[in-house]
Amino acid sequence: MNQTWDTEKYAAEFSFVYEYGNDLLKLIDLTDEHGRRGIDLGCGNGVLTKSLADLGFEMTGMDASSHQISAAQHNYPQLNFIQTDATDFKTEEPVDLIFSNAVFHWIDRDKQPDMLKCVANALRYKGQFVFEMGGYGNNRLIHQELEQVFSEYGYPYKMPFYFPTIGEYASLLEKAGLEVRYAILFDRPTPLKGDKGLEEWIRMFVNNPFRQVSEKDREAIIRRTAENLRSRLYKDGIWYSDYVRLRMKALKRK
Numbered sequence: 001m002n003q004t005w006d007t008e009k010y011a012a013e014f015s016f017v018y019e020y021g022n023d024l025l026k027l028i029d030l031t032d033e034h035g036r037r038g039i040d041l042g043c044g045n046g047v048l049t050k051s052l053a054d055l056g057f058e059m060t061g062m063d064a065s066s067h068q069i070s071a072a073q074h075n076y077p078q079l080n081f082i083q084t085d086a087t088d089f090k091t092e093e094p095v096d097l098i099f100s101n102a103v104f105h106w107i108d109r110d111k112q113p114d115m116l117k118c119v120a121n122a123l124r125y126k127g128q129f130v131f132e133m134g135g136y137g138n139n140r141l142i143h144q145e146l147e148q149v150f151s152e153y154g155y156p157y158k159m160p161f162y163f164p165t166i167g168e169y170a171s172l173l174e175k176a177g178l179e180v181r182y183a184i185l186f187d188r189p190t191p192l193k194g195d196k197g198l199e200e201w202i203r204m205f206v207n208n209p210f211r212q213v214s215e216k217d218r219e220a221i222i223r224r225t226a227e228n229l230r231s232r233l234y235k236d237g238i239w240y241s242d243y244v245r246l247r248m249k250a251l252k253r254k
């Protein structure tokens with residue numbers, strides 16, 4: 001993961017990322033009386049960490065971004081937040097819940113087993129692991145079009161995210177000692193804010209492929225990509241991002 005976050009813009013224009021996360025909270029078994037220690041892995045600005053605390057969990061929010069951790073500490077000074085890498089963390093005591101929303105697709109495929117090992121090591125026996133990430137086919141139209149326009153400008157395009165199928169991710173979970181209890185892959189076309197919603201989305205979330213691109217080409221590529229996608233992703237005055245979600249729940253095996 002290699003992303004610098006503009007936390008104010010993220011909260012003002014892309015709050016849907018954590019607002020949709022509220023649905024994911026429903027997968028958590030609140031009748032499990034074993035304990036209430038929880039981690040929000042990739043907590044961002046802490047909004048969902050707070051929702052989990054309101055459900056009765058004693059939460060720690062973890063995030064690799066110092067900007068997001070500062071925003072979370074500012075928003076919720078009563079909660080515990082630490083800056084750490086999801087692929088390399090430890091807890092002093094086993095926890096009962098690890099939750100994560102819209103984070104794991106930022107982690108490269110070859111680092112996923114490290115991350116899942118940390119999750120399994122941190123959970124107690126039968127502890128809950130509940131998460132959502134971009135799933136197979138996520139933002140396919142956007143990335144295909146970016147690839148096309150990059151090539152017209154003479155640049156290669158490497159899709160910077162990991163969007164697995166249910167089968168692939170279930171296998172990684174099992175290898176890490178986590179037993180899959182729930183899995184769903186579903187389309188969730190998501191409305192974006194403003195007339196330039198798709199351009200802004202690309203500017204906020206697709207950074208690495210543009211590192212090799214000049215500033216002038218960058219803006220031209222973004223504008224042309226949005227224009228080429230207008231007939232497919234702009235409806236009744238609203239831009240949409242073609243999201244596909246992978247939502248899963250697993251329990252720690254013995």
Ligand code: BEZ
Binds near residue numbers: 102105133134135
């Ligand atoms: C997602 O939540 O699926 C996502 C968000 C930004 C970039 C890539 C994927």
